[in-house]
Structures are given as structure tokens and as C-alpha cells.
Amino acid sequence: MNNVCKLCNIKSKAAAKLKDEEIERLSFNCTMVKFVKGDAIIKQGAFSTNVAYLRNGLAKIHITGPYHEQLVRIVKAPCYLGLPTTFGDKINQYSVTAVDTAEVCFIDISAFRYLLKSNTDFTHEIMMELCRTELEVFYRCANRTQKQMRGKIADVLLEFSDKIFNTKYFNMPLTQEEIGNLVDVTRESVSRVLTEFEKDGIIKIRGRNIEIKKRESLLMISTKG
Amino acid sequence: MNNVCKLCNIKSKAAAKLKDEEIERLSFNCTMVKFVKGDAIIKQGAFSTNVAYLRNGLAKIHITGPYHEQLVRIVKAPCYLGLPTTFGDKINQYSVTAVDTAEVCFIDISAFRYLLKSNTDFTHEIMMELCRTELEVFYRCANRTQKQMRGKIADVLLEFSDKIFNTKYFNMPLTQEEIGNLVDVTRESVSRVLTEFEKDGIIKIRGRNIEIKKRESLLMISTKG
């Protein structure tokens, strides 16, 4: 699979720092796999032997909590998946599942380690990524534990609209159960809050399609939780 | 301040990988500060110009949440403080405060970056640390959002007994308000649950001193939360 990584136009910021020779090495130790919605990309409990890079699509990071599944966060391409669990442990400590069709590059962990050793700019970018995501998790956790359910559900809608799809109309790829697992609310409550938001004219729902009609209201609900 | 780092017997695992020349460089860019209970070691909102290494003592990582302060976790020496916020952002995204007397080494960030570039074994250890702590935060968050208050308070007691002090008798350095901020429970509820645990003979409380009398009961409460 020569030149694929060199010609790839969705390289990570870290991979962009690699020299030709290193890119070539990457190409020989990299395989691209396509996934459909619901496919497991990384499995909690399995051995971690690859670094996964989401080239396009959406995925969800989820773990088994003390009582039920917790959705840690939604990840949007392009980005590395599972860096903490790939390096932090020999066994995957969480799962990553495709939320719709996705393309993932799997890089052999030894080759990745070699690159970490040989290119300090690459390593620096990877470390930056680890730092940023850990900070993000802190804030997410504070929000999840302190906000009330309307605020949390408003956050979900704002995240899909503003950060994932960049549009006020979008097709919600998550079920209400999954939304509930993302913000620690039961699917019945998710249903009720979404219906309430529609009744209040804040959003419009047509099946899975959602339109944000009053973004300021959502922002207010998000803030006041 | 020569030789101090070389002679230090509480080096981090990462620092243990450094060569003599690198250790010397560290010594010239490192200063040790003592803190008392309540002192701010890292301040949310301030510029991050140093890497902090907790040589001994206890500290708490805390952030300002949407409604009130959240205690992210208690850290026990020896370990780096604030790596994610030091590298992830120019401004500290969270605070670290001494929970009792503590000694902290502050390392100039440029010197630290130099070491990251020059010693890949050092960098590898730092990355391992980042990965492990991110995974830990995921699990903490799942526990905080899914467990009920008795389970969470049982967890705190077990953590202080099993991981921080390594003894069934210990002096609780946190107020009930702080315990509440660590597990998202009001101080009134913390008071009630601790009293209940004492009434049930699970723990014995004498002022700030706590004795774990029925560890298995706490484990069960933790699990059944």
C-alpha cells in the first residue's frame, strides 16, 4: 500500500510533521478499513495492537459503567481514536463504534512507536492531542454532573449543530437511548425534553431530522441548565 | 541548585530515564517550593509557564463547573501535576491546591520541552502518564454519574484508606463540603451518609479521624452504589 499515506489529504496534524521516509514507513504499516453504522472499531476488553485514525465519519467512544453503558463522547473525523487506551494499557479500556459510515486507518502500534521515537514534532502533536482531550473530559464531566437534564440535552443539540454538522438542520445519528447514555438521562426523559423543546418552538423534529429554530434559547437553557 | 535533581530520591519514572547531562539541565531549571494546606499550587486562569511535580503530600485538582466548584480528583505524591493544562493550553484550565503540607518542584516549561525532544524514553513515560490519567478520568466520570450517593461516598473512604494512606485509620484531610464536591453530593448528604455508616458500624469517626471497621461492607456499598 505505497504512497497512500503520502497522498492522503486527511492526514493528522501530527502525521503532517513526518518526513518522506517516515511517511513511507507509515504506509507499509497502515491499512484502511470501512465501517458501517453500528460496527465496532475498537472493542473494550480486546488487545490493543493498532492505533486507529478516523479519516471520515462519526464514531462514539463508550465504556461499560457500573450500571450501564456510558457514552463518553462523539468523535468527528479526522482524529485519532483511542490513543489513551492504545498506549495506556495492553487491553482496550473502552470501545469505539461507528455512528454512521466511517473510514478508519489502522496503524501498527510498533510502527507508531517508532515514529514517536524518531520524530519529536510528531510526538509533540500527539501529546498536545492527549492534553487537549483530557482537559475536555474534565469539563464534560463537570457538565454531566452539575447540569440538569434540559441543559444537558440542549448541549447535545448544540454540539451536533455547531461542532459536528455545522448547520442548523441535521439528521440525528443517535437514538434517544444513546443520547440518554451521553448525558445520563433515561430515554423517556430524552423523549419528553425533545418534545417539550419542539412544543416551545425551539427545535423542529421530522423523524430523525432536527432543525434548530431558536439557537439562543438552547444556549440559554444550556447555560441555565 | 546543582545536583538537587540528581540526588533526589523521589524522581518521577520519566525523570529516571534522563541522562546525567539532562538531569543537570533539569537542576538549573527547577525550583522547589513548600506549600501548606489550602495553598494554591496551580491556578485556573493563570498562565502556565512551569511543569509542577508533587514531591510529597496531597493535592486536589479542581475546576469551576457550570454551577459550582468540582473536585476532579485527589493526587498523591509523587506525580506530575497539571500536565494536560500545562501543554494543552497557554492558560491553566484547572486549579491544583495543597490538601495538606506539600513540596512541589516547578520546572521551567522550556527546559521540560527540551527534555521531551532530547530523550524519547522520558517522553514515552510522560505519554504513558497522560494516557493512564485520561483513562482514569473516564472511569471516574462513569462512577460519578451512575452511582448513587452512598456508593460514591463509600468510594471516597475506600480511596483514602486503600490508595492514599494505605491504612484503615486515617485523618481525613477534606472537609465534608470538599468530599461533596468530589462526588457531586451536598455537604448535608455527606454528613448524613457518614453518620449512617457510623451507625451501621461500618466506620468509626472521631473528629477528623476515620477508622474503616467493615471494609467489605464499604466494598459492597461501592459496588451496589
Place this chain on the structure above:
DNA sequence: ACAATATTGTGATACACATCACATTTAGAT
């Protein structure tokens, strides 16, 4: 097109914990 499964909606009720106000005790400063 149809059947099976998954997802969502809804109403009634229960539960877990927060909130509030105030009293009491403990710790720290002088």
C-alpha cells in the same frame, strides 16, 4: 408487502436527593 424488532411516546407513581433554615460543634486566630 409483510412480519419482526427496535425505537419512541405516554401516564402514573415512586424515589433519591436537594434545599432551606437554623442550631451546635470544632478549629483557628489573637
Place this chain on the structure above:
DNA sequence: ATCTAAATGTGATGTGTATCACAATATTGT
């Protein structure tokens, strides 16, 4: 030793959301 501030304890009440059971709708597979 005393005073002040912080921390803790307590009772009553309210609130937010979960739970449960079931019906209705949507999606998927054949």
C-alpha cells in the same frame, strides 16, 4: 482563654427525574 469563623448536624419539605408498564410508530430484514 476567648472570640470568631468555619464546619457539621438536623429536621422538614420540595423538586427533579427515574421507573414501570404498555401502546404506538418506525425501521429493518425477508
